[in-house]
Amino acid sequence: xxxxxxxxxxxxxxxxxTSTSLEISTEVYFDAVKGLMNLKDESKTQIVYIASxxxxxxxxxxxEMIGVDSDDVKFIDCISNMMTGQQGKYDNVIFIxxxxxxxxxxxxxxxxxxxxxxxxxxxxxxxxxxxHIHNDWKIMGEFLHILxxxxxxxxxxxxxxSIKEQQSPEVTTLLGxxxxxxxxxxxx
Amino acid sequence: xxxxxxxxxxxxxxxxxxxxxxxxxxxxxxDSVLGGGIPRNNTVLLTGxxxxxxxxxSLEFLLHGAIEGENGLYLSVTEPFEKLIANMIPYDFFxxxxxxxxxxxxxxxxxxxxxxxxxxxxxxxxxxxxxxxxIGDLTRETKARRLVIDSITSVAYQVDSQEKLRNLLxxxxxxxxxxxxxxxxxxxxxxxDASYSKxxxxxxxxxxxxxxxxxxxxGDMLRTxxxxxxxxxxxxxxxxxxxxxxxGILLVPLLKGGS
Numbered sequence: 001x002x003x004x005x006x007x008x009x010x011x012x013x014x015x016x017x018t019s020t021s022l023e024i025s026t027e028v029y030f031d032a033v034k035g036l037m038n039l040k041d042e043s044k045t046q047i048v049y050i051a052s053x054x055x056x057x058x059x060x061x062x063x064e065m066i067g068v069d070s071d072d073v074k075f076i077d078c079i080s081n082m083m084t085g086q087q088g089k090y091d092n093v094i095f096i097x098x099x100x101x102x103x104x105x106x107x108x109x110x111x112x113x114x115x116x117x118x119x120x121x122x123x124x125x126x127x128x129x130x131x132h133i134h135n136d137w138k139i140m141g142e143f144l145h146i147l148x149x150x151x152x153x154x155x156x157x158x159x160x161x162s163i164k165e166q167q168s169p170e171v172t173t174l175l176g177x178x179x180x181x182x183x184x185x186x187x188x
Numbered sequence: 189x190x191x192x193x194x195x196x197x198x199x200x201x202x203x204x205x206x207x208x209x210x211x212x213x214x215x216x217x218x219d220s221v222l223g224g225g226i227p228r229n230n231t232v233l234l235t236g237x238x239x240x241x242x243x244x245x246s247l248e249f250l251l252h253g254a255i256e257g258e259n260g261l262y263l264s265v266t267e268p269f270e271k272l273i274a275n276m277i278p279y280d281f282f283x284x285x286x287x288x289x290x291x292x293x294x295x296x297x298x299x300x301x302x303x304x305x306x307x308x309x310x311x312x313x314x315x316x317x318x319x320x321x322x323i324g325d326l327t328r329e330t331k332a333r334r335l336v337i338d339s340i341t342s343v344a345y346q347v348d349s350q351e352k353l354r355n356l357l358x359x360x361x362x363x364x365x366x367x368x369x370x371x372x373x374x375x376x377x378x379x380x381d382a383s384y385s386k387x388x389x390x391x392x393x394x395x396x397x398x399x400x401x402x403x404x405x406x407g408d409m410l411r412t413x414x415x416x417x418x419x420x421x422x423x424x425x426x427x428x429x430x431x432x433x434x435x436g437i438l439l440v441p442l443l444k445g446g447s
Binding site for chain 2: 142
């Protein structure tokens with residue numbers, strides 16, 4: 001079974017109001033993203049994808065190339081604006097000025113929730129490691145704690161992607177605090 | 189086709205209301221901060237620097253009220269009505285029917301000045317009383333339960349003493365409360381202002397003070413909101429970050445990062 005199928009198998013029945021840490025190795029990154037994209041067909045909920053590892057456009061293009069439709073996924077892109085200041089071409093992408101504006105990530109998640117007809121959402125954070133490059137672990141902890149619990153209270157689910165090779169002890173501690181379950185994929 | 193009222197999600201059902209009867213602003217995060225809304229008949233100073241969202245917040249307060257059947261009156265000193273509407277965020281819940289049906293009324297204050305022949309450069313104490321009386325009449329005529337004055341700072345430019353300004357604010361507060369209106373009085377601050385209002389009088393007389401600001405953090409600029417005081421309710425005094433969106437104003441707590 002490849003990594004995308006494993007991700008789908010592990011997460012397709014994810015319970016409402018829970019938080020899952022998805023730990024992967026770098027080599028299976030795009031396979032794992034493919035699996036996460038396919039959750040939309042399985043879960044019938046709104047998928048919100050917080051992109052801070054690679055720009056949302058790059059994810060959409062990569063998924064298109066392997067025949068995965070991501071039109072129904074709502075992206076919050078935290079890095080494109082910071083790098084180029086340019087806005088992308090896709091309607092399903094919202095931009096945030098910088099990955100340091102963690103409050104704005106929460107605000108955009110809330111905005112997309114209000115705009116959606118779905119009763120609950122699956123919010124994917126890609127990834128905790130890249131957010132940690134730009135933010136102190138204390139503010140990261142506060143952000144994850146508030147976001148995860150806010151989503152919990154609304155019956156939504158959080159999936160926090162982490163890359164094994166980039167894991168610091170602080171991030172491991174954080175994930176332990178906010179996750180109900182840890183799923184490891186791809187030789188980790 | 190569903191109406192604006194049907195589409196409008198009432199947030200009030202999820203908020204525990206404590207104390208006096210509340211005027212639900214309809215801004216979910218703000219109602220939570222205020223313990224259910226602004227206590228009815230309060231006169232609230234909405235104060236802050238330019239670009240912090242004071243006008244948007246006050247318009248949304250009136251819009252939510254109008255959708256729920258409470259008439260709203262917007263008195264503008266700084267901008268003509270057409271420009272205000274043209275620049276308004278295209279809210280999902282706004283419909284021009286609210287204006288056509290009289291649920292929302294916009295009045296340019298200059299029309300009041302002309303009607304009563306006020307000397308706009310320097311108001312006498314009698315002019316101040318007349319202005320209070322005129323605003324009271326307009327509130328009564330439009331059956332407004334919610335009122336916004338944008339801004340008291342601009343009105344105060346024509347009042348040449350703190351005593352007259354005090355009379356104006358006390359008079360307005362009494363008149364509007366007596367008419368059952370909950371009011372937002374906008375106050376414009378500059379970066380140099382050390383208090384919550386331009387003249388220092390406004391904040392003392394108002395029943396509530398909501399401070400809106402711009403916070404710079406490591407080069408990022410965030411819009412913030414903080415309820416400094418609100419008589420008649422138990423409320424949070426924490427600072428929140430806000431976003432002005434077509435779905436309305438959204439609030440989240442300001443992250444402190446252990447500081």
